Amino acid sequence: MNDTFLKACRGEKVDHTPVWIMRQAGRYLKEYQEVRAKIDFLTLCKTPELAAKVTLQPVDILGVDAAILFSDILIPVEAMGMHLEFSDKKGPVLGEPVRTKAGVDRLIIPDTEDSMPFVLEAIRILRKKLEQKVPLIGFSGAPYTLATYIIEGGSSKNFMNTKRMMYQNPGLFQGLMEKITATVIDYLSAQIKAGAQAVQIFDSWGGNLSPYDYENIIFPHVKKAIKALKKFDVPVIFFVNDCAGLLDIIKKAGADVVGIDWRVDMYKAVKTLGKKVAVQGNLDPCALFGPKEQIEERVQDILNRADTAKGHIFNLGHGILPETPVESAIALVEAVHRLSRA
Amino acid sequence: MNDTFLKACRGEKVDHTPVWIMRQAGRYLKEYQEVRAKIDFLTLCKTPELAAKVTLQPVDILGVDAAILFSDILIPVEAMGMHLEFSDKKGPVLGEPVRTKAGVDRLIIPDTEDSMPFVLEAIRILRKKLEQKVPLIGFSGAPYTLATYIIEGGSSKNFMNTKRMMYQNPGLFQGLMEKITATVIDYLSAQIKAGAQAVQIFDSWGGNLSPYDYENIIFPHVKKAIKALKKFDVPVIFFVNDCAGLLDIIKKAGADVVGIDWRVDMYKAVKTLGKKVAVQGNLDPCALFGPKEQIEERVQDILNRADTAKGHIFNLGHGILPETPVESAIALVEAVHRLSRA
Numbered sequence: 228m229n230d231t232f233l234k235a236c237r238g239e240k241v242d243h244t245p246v247w248i249m250r251q252a253g254r255y256l257k258e259y260q261e262v263r264a265k266i267d268f269l270t271l272c273k274t275p276e277l278a279a280k281v282t283l284q285p286v287d288i289l290g291v292d293a294a295i296l297f298s299d300i301l302i303p304v305e306a307m308g309m310h311l312e313f314s315d316k317k318g319p320v321l322g323e324p325v326r327t328k329a330g331v332d333r334l335i336i337p338d339t340e341d342s343m344p345f346v347l348e349a350i351r352i353l354r355k356k357l358e359q360k361v362p363l364i365g366f367s368g369a370p371y372t373l374a375t376y377i378i379e380g381g382s383s384k385n386f387m388n389t390k391r392m393m394y395q396n397p398g399l400f401q402g403l404m405e406k407i408t409a410t411v412i413d414y415l416s417a418q419i420k421a422g423a424q425a426v427q428i429f430d431s432w433g434g435n436l437s438p439y440d441y442e443n444i445i446f447p448h449v450k451k452a453i454k455a456l457k458k459f460d461v462p463v464i465f466f467v468n469d470c471a472g473l474l475d476i477i478k479k480a481g482a483d484v485v486g487i488d489w490r491v492d493m494y495k496a497v498k499t500l501g502k503k504v505a506v507q508g509n510l511d512p513c514a515l516f517g518p519k520e521q522i523e524e525r526v527q528d529i530l531n532r533a534d535t536a537k538g539h540i541f542n543l544g545h546g547i548l549p550e551t552p553v554e555s556a557i558a559l560v561e562a563v564h565r566l567s568r569a
Numbered sequence: 570m571n572d573t574f575l576k577a578c579r580g581e582k583v584d585h586t587p588v589w590i591m592r593q594a595g596r597y598l599k600e601y602q603e604v605r606a607k608i609d610f611l612t613l614c615k616t617p618e619l620a621a622k623v624t625l626q627p628v629d630i631l632g633v634d635a636a637i638l639f640s641d642i643l644i645p646v647e648a649m650g651m652h653l654e655f656s657d658k659k660g661p662v663l664g665e666p667v668r669t670k671a672g673v674d675r676l677i678i679p680d681t682e683d684s685m686p687f688v689l690e691a692i693r694i695l696r697k698k699l700e701q702k703v704p705l706i707g708f709s710g711a712p713y714t715l716a717t718y719i720i721e722g723g724s725s726k727n728f729m730n731t732k733r734m735m736y737q738n739p740g741l742f743q744g745l746m747e748k749i750t751a752t753v754i755d756y757l758s759a760q761i762k763a764g765a766q767a768v769q770i771f772d773s774w775g776g777n778l779s780p781y782d783y784e785n786i787i788f789p790h791v792k793k794a795i796k797a798l799k800k801f802d803v804p805v806i807f808f809v810n811d812c813a814g815l816l817d818i819i820k821k822a823g824a825d826v827v828g829i830d831w832r833v834d835m836y837k838a839v840k841t842l843g844k845k846v847a848v849q850g851n852l853d854p855c856a857l858f859g860p861k862e863q864i865e866e867r868v869q870d871i872l873n874r875a876d877t878a879k880g881h882i883f884n885l886g887h888g889i890l891p892e893t894p895v896e897s898a899i900a901l902v903e904a905v906h907r908l909s910r911a
Binding site for chain 2: 229336385386387389391394395413434435437438439440471472473490491492495511512513514516517518521525528544548550
């Protein structure tokens with residue numbers, strides 16, 4: 228098996244820089260679109276054989292060094308008791324937003340084995356199919372990111388309701404965060420037990436908080452989740468989108484790898500994070516709309532900037548966009564492999 | 570006149586920290602809504618007496634230390650030759666997006682006196698009405714931010730078309746940036762000549778670029794604009810939203826004041842920017858949804874963190890939200906004045 232990804236997570240010597248792409252199983256692949264033409268998004272997430280099938284597509288098509296389970300960060304939110312739908316226009320739409328004590332009280336801490344068995348089954352299928360190939364990454368949304376969906380009832384621009392609850396009713400907000408954190412811990416623990424060889428925690432919206440709020444209100448929950456996962460011998464990757472102002476807080480999360488979005492100079496990120504964690508990232512997803520020679524230049528630049536890190540896993544700084552030409556994604560993977568070997 | 574704002578811009582000694590609020594003339598004020606009930610947004614921008622009237626509202630209601638001209642950053646884009654409309658749902662909608670050489674060629678560099686006289690007239694009216702009160706700030710969007718609207722045809726999530734042009738057709742993109750930069754320079758020069766006592770350049774979307782792209786592709790235009798404004802003896806404030814990863818680039822812009830959004834620790838911003846520039850910011854706009862005591866705590870925290878800056882103008886880290894309780898905005902201004910005097 229190609230275990231370069233796992234070695235880089237642990238800071239061990241590798242013969243090339245491993246690379247995978249956030250949302251690598253997705254709409255930019257015609258093979259994915261063929262599957263989706265016959266099935267809606269949520270049913271796809273809940274059908275282990277098909278979820279496994281689309282998870283494998285980028286491994287074969289792009290030659291990435293890791294697979295990541297095809298799923299959605301809102302799956303555990305549905306299991307907590309919220310109604311979940313995906314609209315092509317509006318994205319995820321959850322049932323009645325949770326903004327009161329009664330609403331928080333109604334949410335349950337689901338048992339992953341009971342309420343999300345399809346996720347674990349997909350992992351088991353994938354581990355068999357990937358045996359001679361690459362490692363499998365499991366994932367979850369971070370507690371704060373899931374809280375924003377629960378409180379806003381979907382996507383949000385300013386997170387006004389979330390912050391309103393956070394400021395006006397800190398006790399209620401903390402109660403909600405505790406329930407979500409317990410859910411995340413059970414969810415990721417179950418994924419690891421089912422065979423996930425690394426897990427990534429996505430804090431997609433944490434970067435919208437001031438450092439003051441992030442550190443004091445949110446961060447204890449992240450640390451608690453990561454600490455609980457430490458008993459398993461798998462790398463934990465912590466990715467906060469828009470992390471530039473938060474890096475010296477994130478440094479203390481206890482993660483093995485820190486994901487870096489594209490708005491940060493990777494050299495400075497490495498300098499701030501120090502020698503105890505590996506880094507992952509950080510090409511602008513839009514760079515894949517440029518010509519191949521520019522993609523190579525940018526890959527070389529990021530490889531140089533990450534050179535002194537404990538370990539480096541190449542990735543985009545955020546999810547690949549549906550409009551991305553697949554040839555650019557292939558060129559990216561090839562360039563990372565070739566240039567890092569040189 | 571209360572010239573505390575201008576003194577702080579120049580790093581002179583002040584008896585209290587001045588404060589104004591981005592979008593302080595806006596929907597959170599019922600007095601503003603009363604004006605808007607009778608007139609659409611764009612007509613309001615183009616009617617000097619009414620634009621002046623709403624500009625003055627927060628000066629009287631909140632007691633801020635500066636007024637900022639009521640207008641929209643897309644006014645000069647319309648003057649460059651694009652059709653402009655405001656939709657309540659979608660925000661600004663521009664005519665056919667500019668993505669080709671023919672499209673860039675069609676844009677003109679407008680003469681502000683000829684094509685945007687209403688802006689200058691509003692400034693003249695305001696200077697008379699503000700004589701015994703506070704200074705007047707003029708403003709413009711930064712070249713890159715205006716380019717995104719021109720290329721995307723409105724607001725955007727990922728700036729895919731903008732970046733596509735930037736990467737695939739750098740010559741065309743630079744040609745567009747040059748036209749916009751010339752427009753911005755003329756626009757702000759005319760505002761200063763009409764009486765604006767400081768100007769702010771809003772780079773609302775610059776923070777979405779990687780530091781690499783910001784520095785190499787965009788920043789020369791910002792520097793050029795600021796340099797051209799140096800011949801006037803008025804402070805230039807440069808605000809890049811989501812600036813955390815760009816601060817040591819922004820430091821070299823030549824601005825007198827750097828605006829800081831709320832995702833940055835103000836103490837670190839001051840440390841990075843050094844002793845040559847004053848800072849402005851940086852309370853999370855959503856903090857105004859919290860109770861008054863929390864607002865005061867956060868104000869005190871930011872005052873402390875900005876303590877070693879050359880100068881500090883208090884502001885939110887982004888525009889005030891329409892849902893904000895006006896009492897919170899009043900409490901903010903009062904707290905900044907009282908706590909900074911203590």
